Every structure is written in C-alpha cells, then in structure tokens.
Amino acid sequence: MENFEFFNSTRILFGRATENKIGEILKKDRIKKVVFVYGKESIKKIGLYERVVKALKDNGIEFVEHSGVKPNPVLSHTREGIEKAKAEKVDAILAVGGGSVIDEGKTIAVGAKSKKDVWRFFKRQDEIKGALPVYTILTLAATGTEMNENAVITNEETKEKLSISSRYIYPRVSILNPELTFSVSATYQAYAAVDAIAHVIEYYFSGSYCPMIQNRFIEGLIKTVMDTTESILKEPYNYNARAEFMWAATLALNGLAKLGIKGGSFPNHMIAHALGGIYDLAHGACLSIVIPAWMKWYKDKNPAQFERFAREIFNKETADEGVSELKAWFKKIGAPVSLKDAGIEESHISKIVENAYNIAEVWQMNDVYTKEVLTEIIKNANY
Amino acid sequence: MENFEFFNSTRILFGRATENKIGEILKKDRIKKVVFVYGKESIKKIGLYERVVKALKDNGIEFVEHSGVKPNPVLSHTREGIEKAKAEKVDAILAVGGGSVIDEGKTIAVGAKSKKDVWRFFKRQDEIKGALPVYTILTLAATGTEMNENAVITNEETKEKLSISSRYIYPRVSILNPELTFSVSATYQAYAAVDAIAHVIEYYFSGSYCPMIQNRFIEGLIKTVMDTTESILKEPYNYNARAEFMWAATLALNGLAKLGIKGGSFPNHMIAHALGGIYDLAHGACLSIVIPAWMKWYKDKNPAQFERFAREIFNKETADEGVSELKAWFKKIGAPVSLKDAGIEESHISKIVENAYNIAEVWQMNDVYTKEVLTEIIKNANY
Secondary structure, eight states: OOOEEEOOOOEEEESTTGGGGHHHHHHHTTOOEEEEEOOSSHHHHTTHHHHHHHHHHHTTOEEEEEOOOOSSOBHHHHHHHHHHHHHTTOSEEEEEESHHHHHHHHHHHHHHTOSSOTHHHHTTSSOOOOOOOEEEEESSOSSOGGGSSEEEEEETTTTEEEEEEOGGGSOSEEEEOGGGGTTOOHHHHHHHHHHHHHHHHHHHHHSSBOOHHHHHHHHHHHHHHHHHHHHHHHOTTOHHHHHHHHHHHHHHTSSGGGTTOBSOOOHHHHHHHHHHHHSOOOHHHHHHHHHHHHHHHHGGGSHHHHHHHHHHHHSOSSHHHHHHHHHHHHHHHTOOOSTTTTTOOGGGHHHHHHHHHHHHHHTTOTTTSOHHHHHHHHHHTOO | OOOEEEOOOOEEEESTTGGGGHHHHHHHTTOOEEEEEOOSSHHHHTTHHHHHHHHHHHTTOEEEEEOOOOSSOBHHHHHHHHHHHHHTTOSEEEEEESHHHHHHHHHHHHHHTOSSOTHHHHTTSSOOOOOOOEEEEESSOSSOGGGSSEEEEEETTTTEEEEEEOGGGSOSEEEEOGGGGTTOOHHHHHHHHHHHHHHHHHHHHHSSBOOHHHHHHHHHHHHHHHHHHHHHHHOTTOHHHHHHHHHHHHHHTSSGGGTTOBSOOOHHHHHHHHHHHHSOOOHHHHHHHHHHHHHHHHGGGSHHHHHHHHHHHHSOSSHHHHHHHHHHHHHHHTOOOSTGGGTOOGGGHHHHHHHHHHHHHHTTOTTTSOHHHHHHHHHHTOO
16 A cells, blocks of 8 residues: 545535525635636526525625636636636635536636736646635536545637646535535436546556555445436436435545555546547546547556456456446446547547647656557547 | 535545654644653554654654553543643644554643543533644554544543544544554454444444445445455554555544434444443453444344345345354454453443443433343343
8 A cells, every 4th residue: 555645624514405504604714705606507597596695695795706617617717707806805715516617616716816827827837825715515516626626727728628736725615415416417417427437447447556445445436426327317306316426426536535546647537638628528528438448448457457347346257348338338328438429520539639648748647648649549439 | 315514634644654754744833842642662662652752853842751541541641641731831742552542642632721620521511622733643553533533531430431522633643654553463453453343333234324335435444454354463564454454444433434324323332331441351352242242132123234234244145144244253353252251240241231321321322222222232242
C-alpha cells in the first residue's frame, strides 16, 4: 500500500428537504452576500429556485444571480461571474445545480480572490492561494465535485478543457437531496452512471498495485451505480435508488477510492476532455465512448485486474468479456459507445488526438500517451 | 436511505516513516507545547519514543510527558493528565499509542479546556464546549479513535466504562504508519480484528434498513479485516497486510459505515463495556464473547440481513451458519468466545447484567435492553 495523505473538509447534509437549511447555514457561518450560480430553467421547474430564494431572504442573506451556466461550463461566462463577485464584494459562492454549475462556482470562488486571470491556474502557470467559501446544492449526482477539490472549465476560444485542483475549493457545505434528482432524464442518468464508474475505474485499472480494500470498495460502488441506475431508469421516483446512486457518485470521487493505489492516472478523463473540448457532448457521453476503447488498448497491460473486474462485476472469466460486458451495459442504458454513435466522423480523429495530446502535456502524461498511442485508442472508438 | 450529516475533520498521514513529520506538523500549526501521552515501554522498545522526542526537539516543541496509560484507560490517571495540561499551559495533546492512549489524550484535551470535572461529560450531565487540539501517532489499529469523535474511559471507583462524543475531539492530525504495528502480538491482533468487525456489524445488523451501498462497503471491510488478520498471524512483518488492516480499522469507525442506515445502535459495545468495566479484559476480548451471544438472541429479528451476512462473508446459506462461522473464526484467531474462556464464573452474570443495564440507561437503550433481555444475552455466553 502506498503512502497517502487524506483530508476532506466538506460537510455533507444528505436527505429530504435539506436544501431548505441553506439560509440558516450561511447565516451561522456569518455569510452576508453570495453569488447565486445556476444553469437555466431546470431549478425553477422543480421549485428549487424559489425555495433557495426564500431560505436566503428569511435569513437576511443578500445575493447576486449568475445564471446560464452551460453543461460544459465555459471560461467567458466564468469570467463574468468573477467580475460580479468582485464588483458586488460577496463573501461566498452558492452553486445550485449539477457538476457544471458547481465547477463554475468553484472557479468563480478562486478568481474572486485573485488579481490574476483565472485561466492561468488551469494552465498551471500560477498556484491557487485562496478562494471564497463555496456552498452547493446538488441537482445531478455524477461528477463528485460536491465533495472534492477539483473543477473543470472549457476555454471555448482555444478549445481547451482543463482542470484545477486545490484544497481551497472543497465546498464548505454540500447539500444532497436525492429528491432534487427525480427530474434527471434517463439520458443524463446514463451519463451520470458512466461518469461515476469512470471515476473509480481509472486508478483501479491504471495503477500498478491496487490494495484489496480498494478493490472491494470500488467494486461495491460500481455494483451500486449499476443496480441503482437500472432501478432509476425503470422507476425515476424511486427515492432509495436515487439516494444510493447519489452517495455512490460522491464517494466515487471524494478522494477515498484512490488511497494507497500505486501509480494510477486518469487517462480516460484526459481523452474524454479532449472530446468535450471540441464537441458539445456531455462529459458522460465522452467517457462511454472512450472507456471501452481505452480498455481494449490497456487490458493486456494489467490482465489480473481486468480478469478480477470481469469476475466480480459480471461473473465472467476473461478480461475481454469484462470489457465487452461493460460496453454492452453502457449501450443498454443509452450511452454512446463509439464516435459514430456521437456523430463524429473518422476524419476528425487527428484533431481529437491533437487536443488529447495537449491535455496529456499539461497533465504530464505525454510520456505514455504519445500521439501514436492516442491515435490507436481513439481509432478503437471509431466504428 | 435515512437523512444524514457527515463531516470528518481529521487529516490522515498514512505510510512509512510518517511519524517523523510530527514535529514539523505541530510547528506549522503553531503549537509550542504539548502533553505527550503514552502507555508503558512498548513505544520505547520499537524506538518510536526517541524518534518522536527528536522530531519535537528539532522543531522546538516543548513537551510534558504523561505516561502509564492503561489498556482500559482509567479516570484517575486521566485527571492527572488534565492537571498537567492545565498547570503547564500546553496548546495541544500528542497521543502516541493505541486506542486507549488516544482516548485518554482526547479526554485530557476536553478536561484541559473546562473548569468542570471531566466525568460529568461522560455521565452526559454537561455538554462539551471545546478541547485542545489532539494529534495522534497510532501504534495499534483497532478502535478507529484516530479518525473519530469518540473516547471511552473507565471510572475505576464506580466500575463504569462510559464514552464521550464531540466534534471537538476529532484528532486534528493522525499519523498511521503500519510498520509501527509490526510488534502487535498475535493476541492483540486478534482482539483488534474483533473490534474492527464489531464496529461495522453493529448498525449493519441492528438497523431496520441498511442501504446496499453500506452492505457492500461493510462486507468489503469485514473481508479485508479477516483476510489481512490471517496474513498477519502467519507473517507479522507483512507490510501490505498490516497497512490494509490499519486502514480498514480506521474506516470501520470514522462515521462512513453508518450513514443512511435506519435506526442502528451499539448493543454489543454496550455489553462489552459492562464486561470491561468489571474485569481487566481487553475490549476486543469482551466483544468476541458478547457478539456471538448477542447474535444468537438477535438473528431472528433481522433474518434477511443475517442470511446475507452468511452468504457474503462465509458463502453459507443460513443465518445460524453465519453466526457459528463467525464464532469459529474468532476462536480460530485466538479470541475468547465465552465467559468460561475468560475465566468468568456463572455466578457473576447478575453483576454483569447490572453494569450493562447501567450503561443501557445512560445510552437510553434500556427500553429494548431490559435486565431480562440482558440476562438472556449474557447467559448465551455462559458455557
């Protein structure tokens, strides 16, 4: 088992009606004014917007709205949020939405405390030295951002999709009410399931040693994600299925699942970000295209773990069966598993490779993920 | 899934040589002087005492020693520690040892910040309003206290073994180096395994609803505890086995394993504390006597979960088989499974019942755990 450090400073409030506490929580933390970040109409449709506004007003919390966050949140809109936060001298960010809204909220929190252009932190040209406190109310369980130190933003000018990671952007409090995810569509539930699975299998497969305690933890999360997704697709209002899925997605990327694993990395996310930077494709859809293609390329490099995966998750014997079962399951729940499924032409492969290589350089993974390797992997997804 | 709140403020440093960082850590946190709490000679035998002293001196941290903590830490010795902490005006507690040392350290941290007698907090006559920060270096993985908000102390005059629970006593930093547990004896490893299993099965069995995500998490921890204990008993210097056991024991009681479970309680610990308050028996030994006896009494109240346990852990079909397999495993690793094994005579049963009922009253569990019920359970352990 590798040495590790673990600290997660996010407080989770989980369950029914917890979002109504947001006003009291902010007041107790002596927050006077927030930027209220959200997407489009969905939080209004489910009545959440009104409940949040009421909770804020009842507790005397002022707020400036910053709406219109896109599914792949973009830099220009984030910069507008930073300007608002600075101009209005807010004490905190309140992000109400899915992973995109929270990631934009985290980035606004960083930008608001810095005189530097926020993109410099994504390019790793400067170190993050602070952030406003971030509070979240989650409406789409998938990315795990509600309990971690990461945020992903797309620079729409340069087509770069990059991430930041800093202890300052653990949300101070995240509110997880599974009922708020009842309205998540079947398509987005499928993408969310792919994303949660992707988060735990990256280290599980790419690490050169994975402790048994982590194998079991990760396999338990994968089984939970799969079972609950099937239940949710049949019964969207199944509270326990929504709740278990929500908590599984949080645990999948709150830092616990990678502890002690030797030498893991995030290759599937790297390539998926390259796709997401170019095409207006949901992150989960990018991942369901990339994962089977990456697995096909990687499986012989860690055969014992791929066989274990096949056995524990699908009750199959061979690595190949494990890979094809996972791909079939992605397809079954409605996620794309090829470039063709997403309407991307073969002629685009070199462009995707270029973009993926660019991220590989920033992430310092270009020693393994050369353009040749990336081409091979992305070609695996071309059918 | 039940509503829950989760927050764990302990930072974990895990791995080889991490104890050498204690001086830097304290210095960075601006700690000037600590009470250095430990047990007897064992930390000197493994050279840990010297390394800690060096790390403190190298970083200019003053310290007052408070040694001689007993395996079931007692109130009188804890009060002496509190007096030292007050007289010497320390800023923090450094506890180096197993669960007993850390629990006494946490209690000193509470007592040092209060004008009230510390036992009042255990009797739940007063609320804990603060504590000195606690830093720990763990030398026996078992109780989980290194990453939770609990402490257990025995009042040797009244024979009461009671606990406190407060957010102020999460250790600020806990250092877990599995190598420091190489010298843990086979007997204590067995007790530690029983304790870690006990922590996760209390809610798993006694809750009226256990989410699948928790079933899988808990079963993964139990399997890890069992597999690694068997490896450790054969090869005490197996680093990965010690490491996985250590992390499993921490996860077993850091708050995660109970989230979302409906209506669980800690009956086995309640009765084990009654035994531990009267007899000089290790906590794990008390638990290995109590658990099979409690299971025998309880299994028909939650048959599906007991059948699941038998199937998932032992690949058996019936609840009875699960119970007897667990008992056989406790026996196999060298833990006592009856009052007779511990040399306790049948005539003592009523005394144990009285003591257990006393705790049941403090824990407000005496509605279910009447003297009749406690007698039935403890009689199950009498053979």
